[in-house]
Amino acid sequence: MEECLNARSGAELANSIAARAGVKLHECYQCGKCTAGCPMAHAMDLMPRQLVRYMQLGRMEEILGSKSVWLCASCHTCVERCPHSIDIPSLMELSRQAAKARGRVGVKTVDMFSGIFMQNVKMFGKSHEALMEGVYNVTTGRFMQDMENVPHMLKNKMVGIEPHTTNNPEEIKALIERALEMGGEDA
Amino acid sequence: MSRIGVVVCHCGTNIAGVVDVERVAAEAAKLPNVVFAVTNKYTCSEPGQATMKAAIEEHQLDRLVICSCSPRMHEATFRRMLKDTRINPYMLEIANLREQCAWVHTDKEKATEKAIDLMRMAVAKVEQNKPLFTSTIPIHKKCLIIGGGIAGIQAALDVADAGYQVTIVEREPSIGGHMVMLDKTFPTLDCSACISTPKMVDVGQHPNITLMTSSEVVNVGGYVGSFEVTIKQKARYVDHTKCTGCGLCETKCPTKVPSEFNQGYNKRTAIYKPFAQAVPAKPVIDPDSCKMLKEGKCGVCAKVCPLGCIDFKDTAKEYTETYGAIIVATGYDLIPWQDLYGEYGGGRYADVITGLQFERLVNASGPTEGHILRPSDGTEPKDVVIIKCVGSRDPHKGKSYCSRACCMYSAKHAHQILEKLPGANVYIFYMDVRTPGKGYEEFYDRTRADGAVYIRGRVSKIYKENGKLVCKGEDTLLGKPVSVQADMVVLATAMVPAVGVEKLTTMLGIATDPDKWVQEAHPKLRPVETQTGGIFLAGTCQGPKDIPDTVAQASAAAVKVCGLFSKDEMETSPMISGVDQQKCCGCGFCVNCCPYKAISLVEIDAREGARRVKKTVASVNSGLCQGCGCCTAACRTGAIDLSGYTNAQILKEVDALCL
CATH class of the missing domain: 3.30.70.3270 (Alpha-Beta Plaits)
Known part of the structure; x- marks a missing residue:
C-alpha cells in the first residue's frame, strides 16, 4: 500500500528539530553527496539523504524507528561536503533524542555504551576505559569482546587498572547536574 | 594550358597531425598543369592569404585548389580573397582534408593516401571550372510577419522602428498571442498583460505597421527580396474603418458561447472582442455562433450600433503584396492531453486542468477575478498537485523533447497558490527540475522555501475517491510508492507547433523537424534563419522556449531583416x-x-x-x-x-x- 503524503503527522516534530539544528529543510535537493561520503552508511538502514527527505515530507516515523540515528558518528563529513551546509549530524542527534524520549532505541548497544560512558564520567570526572569496557562487556553479555587487545594495551599503558581522576571531580559533577537541569537526557 | 596552384593546409595539427601534408603537396606538384604546390600552416590567416595572393601573381596562376577544412567553413573567405586577384572567385576548388579525412581517421598512412585522392579529384575538377559571375536582385523593403504573438510583435516593432514597412498577419481577431493570456511571468512576477499590452498598442499605432487580424497567408511565391504573398482576411462583419469600439453591440448581443480567451471558463457574446485590451480594440462577429448569420434572425447589434458598422453581407477578402522578407512567428499550442492521457482522466475530471487554464483562473481579469477556485464547484482547493512533463519527455505518448518553460511556470503556479491560499499544500511531481535562466534557480529555491513539496516521479494514475483526486506516484528518492489526495490537479502540458503550421511551411518551402518545429539554418550559428533566403524565424515556431528567449530571438530576426533591407539589391549565387x-x-x-x-x-x-x-x-x-x-x-x-x-x-x- 502506498503512503499518503497528505498525512504529515511528523511535520511538527521535523520542523522543530530542523529549527533547533538551524537547518532549512527545503534547501536539500537530494544530491546524495552526504550519503556518498558517510563512513557509517554501510551499516545504516536509512541513508543520510533519506533522513532529510523524510523530514521534508514530515514523516518522522521512519526516522524514529531507524538504526541510522544511533549509528551516526557525528564525524561531520556530510556537512563539510553538502552544497547547502545542511547540518545532518544535528538532525541525527536531535532525532535520536526524540526517539529515546519515546522509548525507542534502534541500536541497543549504542544506547548502553552511551549510558555506561556517562556513568563513568559522573563517577571519576573522566572515563575509566578498563572499567567501562568491563561493564560494557558484562552488560551486553559479550564477555570476551576485544579481550585479545588487553595485554597489548596494558603493556603500552593505553589503558590502566587505576582510574584517572580530574583534580576537581565535583566541578564535573556540577556541570552534568546543570546539563540535566537544562533538559539533557540522563544516562 | 591551365596553370593550377595547390595549397595544402596544416590547420595547425588538425590536418598535419594525421595527414602527411608535405607528401600531399609533393604529389600535387607531379600532376599535369600544376605549376605551384606548397603547404601552409594556417591558410585562412592573413599571412596565409598573402602567400597565396603573391603566388597567383608570381606564377600567373589561373585556378586554385586549397586542401583544407570543409568549404562550409572557409569557401566564402577564399572567394573574397580571390576578388582582389586575377583569378575569378569561382576558379577555386576546396578539398576537405579536415572534416572528411584527418578528423575521422587515425591511420596516418591510409589517411595520407585518401588526402592525395581528394586533392587529385579537386585538381581534376578545377580544370573544368569556368568563371562565374554573380547577379543582383532588387529588394522590396517591406517585411511580412506571420503571427502576432509576442515574437511577432517584438519583431514588427524592431523592423518598423528601423524605418521599414511591416505587415503583421494574425489569424485571431486580436494580436497578443499566448503571452497576454498569462497572469504573471517568471521569475520576476511581472504582470504579463501589463508588459505586453503596451507593446500591442504600439503595434496598433505605429505608422509603419499594417495590422491584418482575422487573416491568414494563403499563397506565397517569389524569392528573397520579392516574395509575392496572398493574404486572406476572413469576413469580420464589422466595418473597422467606421467602428469606434464603443462596445454597445457586445452588451446587447443575446448569444453566449464559451470564451476561447478564458479557456472556456466563462462566456463571450457572438459579436465580441476576445479580451478587454484587444488590438485592434474593435469587435468581430463569430459566424459559427451568430444567430443572424446562422438563422437569419436577430440583428440586434446592427440595430444598436450608432455608426452602422455591422455588415452581415461582409465577405472574405484577398490581398496580394510584395515583401522583401518574411518572419515566421506562428508560436505554439498545447498538446491535446485529453486524447493521450486516459490515466489522468482524459478530461473527465473538471478539476484536472492545464497550466494555461490555471493562468486564467489566477488572473484578475479572468473568469474568477483572480480567486483560485475549483472549476467543478467553485470552492477553494486546499491540496493542489502539479504534474510536470505531461506530454514532454514522453516519446511513447507525447513528445521526446523538453518543453523548457514548464519547470519555471509550475514553480510560479506553486508560489501563487501558496501566496493566495494560506494553509494550502502544493505537491509537485517532477522528473528533473530544469532552471537554466537568470534568476530561475533562485526562484525555484524560493518556491521550496514557500513550502512547495517536490516529489521526484511521474504520476501513474489519477482517480476519484471520496470527492478527492487521488494521484498515485512513486517518490523515487525514497523508492516508495506514494499518493496525494488532491482537490485540484494542474498539468504542465507539452508545447507543440501551432495548428496548421505544416500548411504554412509547405507554402513557404521551409523545412521542419520531425516534431514539426520549423528548422533553423544552423542550430548554433544561424538560429533565426531558415534554409530559404529571406525567411526568418522568431519564437516558439522554432521550438519550445520562454518569453525572454522568444523576445531575444524576435529582435535577432528583426536585425537580420534590417540587414537585408539596408541594401537596395543583393548578390545571388551564380551556382544555380x-x-x-x-x-x-x-x-x-x-x-x-x-x-x-x-x-x-x-x-x-x-x-x-x-x-x-x-x-x-x-x-x-x-x-x-x-x-x-x-x-x-x-x-x-x-x-x-x-x-x-x-x-x-x-x-x-x-x-x-x-x-
Whole structure:
C-alpha cells in the first residue's frame, strides 16, 4: 500500500528539530553527496539523504524507528561536503533524542555504551576505559569482546587498572547536574 | 594550358597531425598543369592569404585548389580573397582534408593516401571550372510577419522602428498571442498583460505597421527580396474603418458561447472582442455562433450600433503584396492531453486542468477575478498537485523533447497558490527540475522555501475517491510508492507547433523537424534563419522556449531583416541550375523534386527540322534556385546542369579517383 503524503503527522516534530539544528529543510535537493561520503552508511538502514527527505515530507516515523540515528558518528563529513551546509549530524542527534524520549532505541548497544560512558564520567570526572569496557562487556553479555587487545594495551599503558581522576571531580559533577537541569537526557 | 596552384593546409595539427601534408603537396606538384604546390600552416590567416595572393601573381596562376577544412567553413573567405586577384572567385576548388579525412581517421598512412585522392579529384575538377559571375536582385523593403504573438510583435516593432514597412498577419481577431493570456511571468512576477499590452498598442499605432487580424497567408511565391504573398482576411462583419469600439453591440448581443480567451471558463457574446485590451480594440462577429448569420434572425447589434458598422453581407477578402522578407512567428499550442492521457482522466475530471487554464483562473481579469477556485464547484482547493512533463519527455505518448518553460511556470503556479491560499499544500511531481535562466534557480529555491513539496516521479494514475483526486506516484528518492489526495490537479502540458503550421511551411518551402518545429539554418550559428533566403524565424515556431528567449530571438530576426533591407539589391549565387532547352523533354520531373519551387514548365517556340513548333520545357527561376542539385540528379535527359557542379566536372572527379 502506498503512503499518503497528505498525512504529515511528523511535520511538527521535523520542523522543530530542523529549527533547533538551524537547518532549512527545503534547501536539500537530494544530491546524495552526504550519503556518498558517510563512513557509517554501510551499516545504516536509512541513508543520510533519506533522513532529510523524510523530514521534508514530515514523516518522522521512519526516522524514529531507524538504526541510522544511533549509528551516526557525528564525524561531520556530510556537512563539510553538502552544497547547502545542511547540518545532518544535528538532525541525527536531535532525532535520536526524540526517539529515546519515546522509548525507542534502534541500536541497543549504542544506547548502553552511551549510558555506561556517562556513568563513568559522573563517577571519576573522566572515563575509566578498563572499567567501562568491563561493564560494557558484562552488560551486553559479550564477555570476551576485544579481550585479545588487553595485554597489548596494558603493556603500552593505553589503558590502566587505576582510574584517572580530574583534580576537581565535583566541578564535573556540577556541570552534568546543570546539563540535566537544562533538559539533557540522563544516562 | 591551365596553370593550377595547390595549397595544402596544416590547420595547425588538425590536418598535419594525421595527414602527411608535405607528401600531399609533393604529389600535387607531379600532376599535369600544376605549376605551384606548397603547404601552409594556417591558410585562412592573413599571412596565409598573402602567400597565396603573391603566388597567383608570381606564377600567373589561373585556378586554385586549397586542401583544407570543409568549404562550409572557409569557401566564402577564399572567394573574397580571390576578388582582389586575377583569378575569378569561382576558379577555386576546396578539398576537405579536415572534416572528411584527418578528423575521422587515425591511420596516418591510409589517411595520407585518401588526402592525395581528394586533392587529385579537386585538381581534376578545377580544370573544368569556368568563371562565374554573380547577379543582383532588387529588394522590396517591406517585411511580412506571420503571427502576432509576442515574437511577432517584438519583431514588427524592431523592423518598423528601423524605418521599414511591416505587415503583421494574425489569424485571431486580436494580436497578443499566448503571452497576454498569462497572469504573471517568471521569475520576476511581472504582470504579463501589463508588459505586453503596451507593446500591442504600439503595434496598433505605429505608422509603419499594417495590422491584418482575422487573416491568414494563403499563397506565397517569389524569392528573397520579392516574395509575392496572398493574404486572406476572413469576413469580420464589422466595418473597422467606421467602428469606434464603443462596445454597445457586445452588451446587447443575446448569444453566449464559451470564451476561447478564458479557456472556456466563462462566456463571450457572438459579436465580441476576445479580451478587454484587444488590438485592434474593435469587435468581430463569430459566424459559427451568430444567430443572424446562422438563422437569419436577430440583428440586434446592427440595430444598436450608432455608426452602422455591422455588415452581415461582409465577405472574405484577398490581398496580394510584395515583401522583401518574411518572419515566421506562428508560436505554439498545447498538446491535446485529453486524447493521450486516459490515466489522468482524459478530461473527465473538471478539476484536472492545464497550466494555461490555471493562468486564467489566477488572473484578475479572468473568469474568477483572480480567486483560485475549483472549476467543478467553485470552492477553494486546499491540496493542489502539479504534474510536470505531461506530454514532454514522453516519446511513447507525447513528445521526446523538453518543453523548457514548464519547470519555471509550475514553480510560479506553486508560489501563487501558496501566496493566495494560506494553509494550502502544493505537491509537485517532477522528473528533473530544469532552471537554466537568470534568476530561475533562485526562484525555484524560493518556491521550496514557500513550502512547495517536490516529489521526484511521474504520476501513474489519477482517480476519484471520496470527492478527492487521488494521484498515485512513486517518490523515487525514497523508492516508495506514494499518493496525494488532491482537490485540484494542474498539468504542465507539452508545447507543440501551432495548428496548421505544416500548411504554412509547405507554402513557404521551409523545412521542419520531425516534431514539426520549423528548422533553423544552423542550430548554433544561424538560429533565426531558415534554409530559404529571406525567411526568418522568431519564437516558439522554432521550438519550445520562454518569453525572454522568444523576445531575444524576435529582435535577432528583426536585425537580420534590417540587414537585408539596408541594401537596395543583393548578390545571388551564380551556382544555380540552368536548362538546355534543346535537350529538355518537358517531363516535369525536376519541377516535382525541387524543394524550393524554383522550376516551372514554360512553353517556347522551337524548331523541328524546318517546322516551327511549340515545346514545353523546364525553366529555372534564378532568384529561387538555391543550387542544391536535386534537379540535375533527377533529369533523365541530362538537360539540367548546375553551374559550379556540372556533370562534366563531377565525372572528371570520378575519373581522377577511379582511373
